[in-house]
Amino acid sequence: MFYKEWRTVRLKCGVWLLVYTMCGLSVWFGTARSETVYASSAFRVIASNIPPDTNNTLFQNWLLVSALATLFITVLGGIDLVSEENDKGTLSFLLSRPLSRVRIYTSKVGLNVIGLVGTYGLASLVMLGLDQMPRQIAYYRSDVVGECFETAETLVGSIPARTSNPGEVLPTLLLITLVGAGIICLSGLVSTLTRTTMQTLAAMMSIMLVTSLLYGALANQMSWSFINFQVYQLSPLLIVPTVLLTLALFLAGVLVFKQREY
Amino acid sequence: MVEMPPSDQYEPRAYPQGVSGNAPNKYAIQLDSLVCRYGARNVVDKLSLRVPTGSVYGFLGPNGAGKTTTIKAMIGLRGIQGGSINVLGFDVETEGVLSRERLGYMAETNNLYGHMRVSEMVETARRLSRRWNSRAVDHYLDLFALPRKERIRKLSKGMKGQLALALVLGSEPDLLVLDEPTSGLDPLKRYEFLNQIVREVSQAGRTIFFSSHSLSEVEQVADWVAIINQGRLVIEDELDNMKLREKAVKVSFEQPVWLHDLEAIPGVWRVVQEGRRFRLLVRGNAEEVTNYARNLGARSVEIVDMNLEAIFVAYLQGHRESDAQASGPQKG
Numbered sequence: 001m002f003y004k005e006w007r008t009v010r011l012k013c014g015v016w017l018l019v020y021t022m023c024g025l026s027v028w029f030g031t032a033r034s035e036t037v038y039a040s041s042a043f044r045v046i047a048s049n050i051p052p053d054t055n056n057t058l059f060q061n062w063l064l065v066s067a068l069a070t071l072f073i074t075v076l077g078g079i080d081l082v083s084e085e086n087d088k089g090t091l092s093f094l095l096s097r098p099l100s101r102v103r104i105y106t107s108k109v110g111l112n113v114i115g116l117v118g119t120y121g122l123a124s125l126v127m128l129g130l131d132q133m134p135r136q137i138a139y140y141r142s143d144v145v146g147e148c149f150e151t152a153e154t155l156v157g158s159i160p161a162r163t164s165n166p167g168e169v170l171p172t173l174l175l176i177t178l179v180g181a182g183i184i185c186l187s188g189l190v191s192t193l194t195r196t197t198m199q200t201l202a203a204m205m206s207i208m209l210v211t212s213l214l215y216g217a218l219a220n221q222m223s224w225s226f227i228n229f230q231v232y233q234l235s236p237l238l239i240v241p242t243v244l245l246t247l248a249l250f251l252a253g254v255l256v257f258k259q260r261e262y
Numbered sequence: 263m264v265e266m267p268p269s270d271q272y273e274p275r276a277y278p279q280g281v282s283g284n285a286p287n288k289y290a291i292q293l294d295s296l297v298c299r300y301g302a303r304n305v306v307d308k309l310s311l312r313v314p315t316g317s318v319y320g321f322l323g324p325n326g327a328g329k330t331t332t333i334k335a336m337i338g339l340r341g342i343q344g345g346s347i348n349v350l351g352f353d354v355e356t357e358g359v360l361s362r363e364r365l366g367y368m369a370e371t372n373n374l375y376g377h378m379r380v381s382e383m384v385e386t387a388r389r390l391s392r393r394w395n396s397r398a399v400d401h402y403l404d405l406f407a408l409p410r411k412e413r414i415r416k417l418s419k420g421m422k423g424q425l426a427l428a429l430v431l432g433s434e435p436d437l438l439v440l441d442e443p444t445s446g447l448d449p450l451k452r453y454e455f456l457n458q459i460v461r462e463v464s465q466a467g468r469t470i471f472f473s474s475h476s477l478s479e480v481e482q483v484a485d486w487v488a489i490i491n492q493g494r495l496v497i498e499d500e501l502d503n504m505k506l507r508e509k510a511v512k513v514s515f516e517q518p519v520w521l522h523d524l525e526a527i528p529g530v531w532r533v534v535q536e537g538r539r540f541r542l543l544v545r546g547n548a549e550e551v552t553n554y555a556r557n558l559g560a561r562s563v564e565i566v567d568m569n570l571e572a573i574f575v576a577y578l579q580g581h582r583e584s585d586a587q588a589s590g591p592q593k594g
Contacts, residue, residue, distance in 0.1 A: 001389075001390065003385075003389045004386045004389065004390065007378070007382070007386075088376070089369070089371050089372060089373045090373050090374065090375055091373075092334075092337075092339055092367075092369045092373045093369070093373040093374060093375075094390070095337070095338065095339050096337050096338075096339070096362060096365075096367035096369075097362060097390040097391065098359050098360075098362040098363040098390075098391070098392050099359065099362075099390065100358075100359050259341070261334075261339070261340035261341055262334075262339045262340065
């Protein structure tokens with residue numbers, strides 16, 4: 001069962017790794033850029049209301065970007081767990097083999113979660129390594145020169161880049177991974193309830209939209225909390241409920257898959 | 263997983279007597295008052311079947327009769343709402359995995375992974391089976407001339423069916439459940455399937471349970487037949503018995519004759535008027551019926567053997583008429 005599922009998941013893992021690589025690159029260049037901008041007093045207010053002393057480290061920015069990426073890739077990666085096989089008729093091939101439905105479902109969800117943990121873990125490890133590397137942040141000042149409002153950047157100095165404390169950020173990393181696993185379980189549950197991948201996609205998009213709307217006000221508040229590092233204190237508290245919710249979604253998926261008629 | 267020992271030439275493994283968890287079974291499949299529902303509608307309605315071990319069993323019925331639903335319930339693809347299913351001595355509801363270890367199922371529609379190559383699909387099937395005979399698979403892949411490196415989505419419908427069959431046979435099942443196995447096959451491959459594969463498998467003492475719309479094919483290979491209609495059993499018997507018992511007597515009269523007089527002849531269970539002639543469907547001694555017909559003034563009397571198609575049509579028409587009569591008074 002793992003052999004068969006791995007053939008599907010390995011392609012997915014490649015795509016996920018590509019997405020995380022792109023996120024990593026954008027964070028790498030984006031972080032350097034933002035720190036450059038902060039040095040310019042002319043752009044400080046425009047860039048953000050964030051005081052320069054609270055700006056994020058490379059890894060903190062990675063967590064912000066990768067959390068969003070994980071949300072999308074797990075939704076898109078999980079919708080085909082069962083419904084695609086049902087849609088294409090291949091599910092009857094699996095179900096007619098001497099395998100229990102619990103094993104089939106667990107293999108499908110489990111390998112996707114392992115794929116997520118593997119790709120996200122690898123990408124995060126690289127980003128944490130980059131974050132921990134001693135490096136200098138150059139500060140430039142932008143000056144208007146000439147008559148056409150052209151600007152020129154002048155190097156005013158450099159300081160060592162701030163690095164993240166692994167002990168502070170790892171619970172958040174774990175939390176994002178668990179949320180990703182939870183979304184895979186939710187996608188799996190939805191895909192057992194629907195007949196086609198398109199139905200699953202529509203259902204998942206609806207769930208995400210409604211959740212986003214309900215969550216909007218709270219998310220706005222959370223973003224400030226995140227920036228002020230309060231979220232790092234909250235992460236360990238959120239891990240246990242997230243694990244329980246993920247397990248509940250997984251068990252619900254198993255039960256539905258066991259009872260479903262194909 | 264058990265790998266079969268290699269031999270110089272492939273020969274189907276003989277049916278292993280008494281290898282199941284239970285004692286050797288007289289019946290490979292036993293359905294008792296099976297009920298399957300879609301919503302409020304009973305698609306399978308108190309269906310009872312006995313499939314003798316080692317038989318080639320044709321499962322017949324018109325479209326929508328409940329054949330595929332019954333097969334899906336036997337495999338464990340869907341639940342049941344009443345009755346019980348016993349396959350190879352195992353209760354499908356509680357011991358489905360055990361029964362599927364020794365059962366091979368070929369679906370009506372293609373259920374193979376299109377993105378895989380033939381060789382990858384074979385490897386996948388091997389890893390998902392408890393028992394595997396690579397020599398058997400190679401034998402059938404060669405027989406069907408299936409290209410091992412081709413992606414399955416590029417194969418024709420018939421070739422996909424052949425591959426599915428080769429994979430089913432690769433696990434050396436004691437019971438083959440085939441849902442419309444010859445649909446999509448060209449006449450030559452259909453001939454090969456019926457005359458070579460079915461013979462090979464059945465000679466090894468294994469049971470073949472297959473549904474088909476092609477009655478001539480069923481007649482060619484089956485030794486047991488069941489006909490269902492609207493989820494209910496119409497008839498189940500050995501094909502030879504059925505053909506010996508079911509006869510048609512064609513009679514014509516010079517003078518007008520009352521239909522109920524013909525229906526009252528002992529042994530006649532249905533009278534069909536064909537122009538000026540009558541076809542009396544007889545169960546039992548046809549000679550006696552001819553004597554009764556002559557006493558009624560029949561001008562010509564002829565006993566005709568019924569082939570499976572004629573039996574099928576006669577039984578279904580009779581079943582529908584009796585259904586209509588039963589529901590008539592209720593409809594008012």
